[in-house]
Amino acid sequence: MKTRLLLPSRLLFGALAGLLAASCSAPRAIVATGKVTPQGEFRVAYNQGFNIASAPLSKATSTLKDAASQAASQSRVDYTDATTQLQAAALAYILDPVQPTADISIRYGIVPRLDAGYKYAFGSHVFDAQYQFLGPVGSVENPGRGAASGTTYASIGLQFATQRAKLPSLPFLSDINSLLNLRASRNDLLIPVIFSQSFGPEEEIGAISYGVVYAHSWVSYGFAPSKIYGSNNQIVSALPTTSRNFSSFGGFVNLKLGYRYFYVIPAVSLFYQNYGDYALLNGASTSLSGLTVVPSLGFQLRIPTAASRR
Numbered sequence: 003m004k005t006r007l008l009l010p011s012r013l014l015f016g017a018l019a020g021l022l023a024a025s026c027s028a029p030r031a032i033v034a035t036g037k038v039t040p041q042g043e044f045r046v047a048y049n050q051g052f053n054i055a056s057a058p059l060s061k062a063t064s065t066l067k068d069a070a071s072q073a074a075s076q077s078r079v080d081y082t083d084a085t086t087q088l089q090a091a092a093l094a095y096i097l098d099p100v101q102p103t104a105d106i107s108i109r110y111g112i113v114p115r116l117d118a119g120y121k122y123a124f125g126s127h128v129f130d131a132q133y134q135f136l137g138p139v140g141s142v143e144n145p146g147r148g149a150a151s152g153t154t155y156a157s158i159g160l161q162f163a164t165q166r167a168k169l170p171s172l173p174f175l176s177d178i179n180s181l182l183n184l185r186a187s188r189n190d191l192l193i194p195v196i197f198s199q200s201f202g203p204e205e206e207i208g209a210i211s212y213g214v215v216y217a218h219s220w221v222s223y224g225f226a227p228s229k230i231y232g233s234n235n236q237i238v239s240a241l242p243t244t245s246r247n248f249s250s251f252g253g254f255v256n257l258k259l260g261y262r263y264f265y266v267i268p269a270v271s272l273f274y275q276n277y278g279d280y281a282l283l284n285g286a287s288t289s290l291s292g293l294t295v296v297p298s299l300g301f302q303l304r305i306p307t308a309a310s311r312r
Contacts, residue, residue: 028126028163028190029105031298032254033267035211036155036198038134039117040141044305045109049267051298055098057277057290061091062100067174074177079230081238081284089225090280090288092178096167096186096223097248097277098294114139123163130161130192142206142262143306149203161192167221181230182283185243186223193217194254201258208258208265215271217250225283238283250275250294258302267300 031051039045069084070091079085105128109119115135121128137155140146167186169175178184198211224243232238256269277290 028128028165028188028192029103029121029123030192030215030217030252030271030273030294031103031269031296031300032194032196032211032213032215032271033256033269033298033300033302034132034157034159034194034196035205035209035256035258036134036157036196036213037137037200037205037209038115038132038139038157039109039111039119040139040204041111041114042307043111043141044307045119045302046305047107047109047267047300047302049103049105049107049298049300051103051269051296053099053101053103053294053296055094055100055294056292057098058091058094058100060292061087061094062174066091070174070177070181074180077229079181081230081232085230085284086282086286086288088178089182089282089286090290092169092175092182092184093223093280093288094290095169095175096184096188097219097221097290098275098292099170101170103296103298121163123165126163126165128161128163130159132157132159132196138204140204141306142204142304145203149200151200151202153200153203154197155200155205155209156195156197159192159194159196161190161194163190163192164188167223181227183226183228184223185226186221188219188221190220191218198258205258207261210255210257212255213253215250215252215254215273217252217273217275218247219250220245220247223280227283230283232284241281241283244281246278246280248275248277252294260302263304265302265304267302269298269300271296271298 105123107121118131134157138146226240252273254271
């Protein structure tokens with residue numbers, strides 16, 4: 003038995019549902035520029051985004067919502083095609099949730115072309131580094147040789163995030179989880195290649211940035227239902243923890259605007275992913291794929307130190 007998720011249907015319901023969800027996914031908004039944090043300098047930032055994924059949106063139908071509500075209120079549920087669809091919906095939200103995202107971060111320039119940082123994404127711990135392979139390496143206070151407005155910078159980043167995944171706290175998804183008892187965890191690797199053009203020397207008044215992104219995710223999940231019965235009139239056996247992984251490919255553009263110490267950064271990223279095939283209860287399976295759009299708005303504060311001024 004196999005079901006295939008399609009692209010969005012019922013977009014309005016999914017979007018409204020996402021607005022109420024709590025952030026617990028790894029950040030995928032690319033708000034960095036091609037220039038890394040100068041050596042000895044700190045940058046503190048806050049970013050607010052919204053993860054809009056087609057796979058879970060396609061499952062947020064009123065029919066499935068009613069089925070979840072009805073099943074949650076019953077003491078016994080017979081396994082049907084609707085049960086398969088409910089599992090597919092739960093996995094779609096775990097793999098790529100429709101919800102707001104937010105993170106706070108701090109970065110430090112370690113050496114002239116390398117910085118590193120930490121983000122807390124309200125449920126996800128994120129560690130990342132960025133290496134600059136093109137452009138001068140000075141600071142706003144001490145511009146590098148050749149730094150001028152319009153200078154091109156380029157870098158490559160590496161971001162690793164880990165979290166215990168869970169369904170957002172929405173009535174529809176809470177009903178599904180009470181029926182399926184889903185447990186999951188995931189790790190995410192993100193590799194952006196970033197190009198930017200400076201506004202002012204050393205991005206004194208900002209920059210425009212664009213590039214491509216490769217991501218890879220590892221997901222472990224399992225179901226442990228207590229009231230779903232199969233055709234043999236026995237409770238359906240739990241699905242033991244199963245591991246899957248998938249790749250995502252995307253692009254992004256962002257705009258950094260401000261002056262010397264404080265910047266506002268609107269950005270948008272677009273990803274495509276084929277999540278692959280996933281085992282479900284009762285020998286069923288599902289296949290998922292889709293697009294994800296991540297608009298965001300960030301705020302960044304530069305904190306020069308004596309070392310960065312030299």
